[in-house]
Amino acid sequence: MDPENRRGGPVTPTEFLTIAGWQNAARTPMTGDASARHYARLTDHGRSAILMQAPDDGSTPAFQKIARYLRLNGLAAPTIYAGQPDQGLLLIQDFGDQRxxxxxxxxxxxxxxxxxxxxxxxxxxxxxxxxxxxxxxxxxxxxxxxxxxxxxxxxxxxxxxxxxxxxxxxxxxxxxxxxxxxxxxxxxxxxxxxxxxxxxxxxxxxxxxxxxxxxxxxxxxxxxxxxxxxxxxxxxxxxxxxxxxxxxxxxxxxxxxxxxxxxxxxxxxxxxxxxxxxxxxxxxxxxxxxxxxxxxxxxxxxxxxxxxxxxxxxxxxxxxxxxx
The missing domain is CATH 3.90.1200.10 (Aminoglycoside phosphotransferase (APH), C-terminal lobe)
Structure with a gap:
C-alpha cells in the first residue's frame, strides 16, 4: 500500500502514527500559521519528522501532489513519509528550525x-x-x-x-x-x-x-x-x-x-x-x-x-x- 495514501476508516493521530511506525516518538507542538492546520515535531531515537493535521478541505491531497511536482523539478519540498489524506493527516520531512x-x-x-x-x-x-x-x-x-x-x-x-x-x-x-x-x-x-x-x-x-x-x-x-x-x-x-x-x-x-x-x-x-x-x-x-x-x-x-x-x-x- 502506498504509505502516502493510506485509505480506511477514521483513525486518530495516535493510531496514524502507530501505523506509520512512529508510535513511540515524542511530540512537541509547533507554532501554527493563520490557517486551521496544526503541526507537531516528532523525535524518536535520533530521527525526526513533522506531523501535519489539516481540516478536511482538500488541502492535504493538494499538498501531496504539489510537493511531488516540486521535488520532480529539482526543488526542496518535504518528502512525505506517510499519509491519510482523506483525514488531513501527513507525516512529512522535518526541514529544521532555520527559517x-x-x-x-x-x-x-x-x-x-x-x-x-x-x-x-x-x-x-x-x-x-x-x-x-x-x-x-x-x-x-x-x-x-x-x-x-x-x-x-x-x-x-x-x-x-x-x-x-x-x-x-x-x-x-x-x-x-x-x-x-x-x-x-x-x-x-x-x-x-x-x-x-x-x-x-x-x-x-x-x-x-x-x-x-x-x-x-x-x-x-x-x-x-x-x-x-x-x-x-x-x-x-x-x-x-x-x-x-x-x-x-x-x-x-x-x-x-x-x-x-x-x-x-x-x-x-x-x-x-x-x-x-x-x-x-x-x-x-x-x-x-x-x-x-x-x-x-x-x-x-x-x-x-x-x-x-x-x-x-x-x-x-x-x-x-x-x-x-
Whole structure:
C-alpha cells in the first residue's frame, strides 16, 4: 500500500502514527500559521519528522501532489513519509528550525543572500512548465479574492462603502486584462520568509519550501511581490529593488510591463490580506495579526502610485482618506 495514501476508516493521530511506525516518538507542538492546520515535531531515537493535521478541505491531497511536482523539478519540498489524506493527516520531512525570517532578523547581513536564493527559486519555476491541473489565478479570481476587504473591518476603522465594491472589482479585472494573456507559472501563493527554511544543501535545494497547498497558475509577479512585500516583516527597499531587477533580467521580462503587474498583484494581495487580518481578529480572536496591518497598508499605498493602477486608486481614495 502506498504509505502516502493510506485509505480506511477514521483513525486518530495516535493510531496514524502507530501505523506509520512512529508510535513511540515524542511530540512537541509547533507554532501554527493563520490557517486551521496544526503541526507537531516528532523525535524518536535520533530521527525526526513533522506531523501535519489539516481540516478536511482538500488541502492535504493538494499538498501531496504539489510537493511531488516540486521535488520532480529539482526543488526542496518535504518528502512525505506517510499519509491519510482523506483525514488531513501527513507525516512529512522535518526541514529544521532555520527559517529565512529568523536568520535575517538575527543577522541582517544574511538577508541579501537569503532573498537571492528565494528569488532564484522563482526564476527556476518560471523556466519549467506550470503544474497541470492547478486552478488559474486570473483577473476575475484576483478581484473576487480581494473583495474580502469589504467584509471585515480593522478595529476603529469603518468598513469601506459597499457602493465601492463593484467599481473596485471591475477596475481590478480591467487592470489585470493585459497580464491574463501572459505566461503563467506555478504560484506557491504564501511565498515569504516565514515559509522558507534554510537547509544544509547546495544550490536551490538549500531553500526548503513549505505551505504551498494553495498553489495556482498565475502571473510570475505574484510570488515575487509576496516575497518582497512581506506582510509580516520589513524587507530592505534595496533588496526589493535588487531582487526585482534580478528576476526581470533572468527571465527577460520587459521592466515597464513587469512593474505594472507587480504593483497590481501587490495591491490585490494587500486588499485581501487586510481583510484576512481583520477576520482573524474579529472572528478567530487572533489579534496578533493586527500588528502587521500598517505595513500592509503602506505597501498598498505605494503600489497604488503606479500609473497603471490609477482607476483602482481613484476608487479607493475615499476609504484611504477616511482611515488616514
Amino acid at each position: 529565512f525570517a529568523d536568520i535575517a532578523d538575527a543577522d541582517p547581513t544574511a538577508a541579501p543572500r537569503l532573498y537571492q536564493l528565494a528569488t532564484d527559486v522563482l526564476i527556476h519555476l518560471s523556466r519549467i512548465p506550470a503544474m497541470a491541473g492547478l486552478p488559474v489565478y486570473d483577473g476575475k479570481t484576483m478581484a473576487d479574492q480581494a473583495m474580502l476587504f469589504f467584509d471585515w473591518a480593522l478595529p476603529d476603522q469603518p468598513l469601506p462603502d459597499p457602493a465601492l465594491k463593484e467599481p473596485l472589482r471591475q477596475a481590478l479585472i480591467t487592470a489585470a486584462r493585459p497580464f491574463d494573456r501572459q505566461q503563467r507559472v506555478t504560484m506557491l501563493r504564501d511565498y515569504h520568509a516565514e515559509n522558507l527554511m534554510l537547509r544544509s544543501e547546495t544550490g536551490l535545494a538549500a531553500a526548503g519550501l513549505l505551505d504551498f497547498q494553495d498553489a495556482m497558475q498565475a502571473h510570475p509577479a505574484y510570488d515575487l511581490v509576496s516575497l518582497l512585500q512581506d506582510a509580516r516583516r520589513d524587507v530592505d527597499p534595496q533588496i526589493e529593488q535588487d531582487m526585482t531587477f534580478r528576476y526581470m533580467a533572468e527571465t527577460d521580462h520587459d521592466s515597464t510591463d513587469f512593474y505594472a503587474a507587480y504593483a497590481l498583484y501587490g495591491t490585490a494581495r494587500a486588499l485581501r490580506i487586510l481583510g484576512i487580518f481583520a477576520r482573524l481578529n474579529a472572528r478567530d480572536g487572533k489579534a496578533r495579526y493586527l500588528a502587521f496591518a500598517p505595513r500592509v497598508r503602506a505597501n498598498l499605498e505605494r503600489n497604488l502610485q503606479h500609473p497603471h493602477l490609477s482607476d483602482i486608486a481613484r476608487v479607493l481614495t475615499p476609504w484611504l482618506e477616511a482611515t488616514a
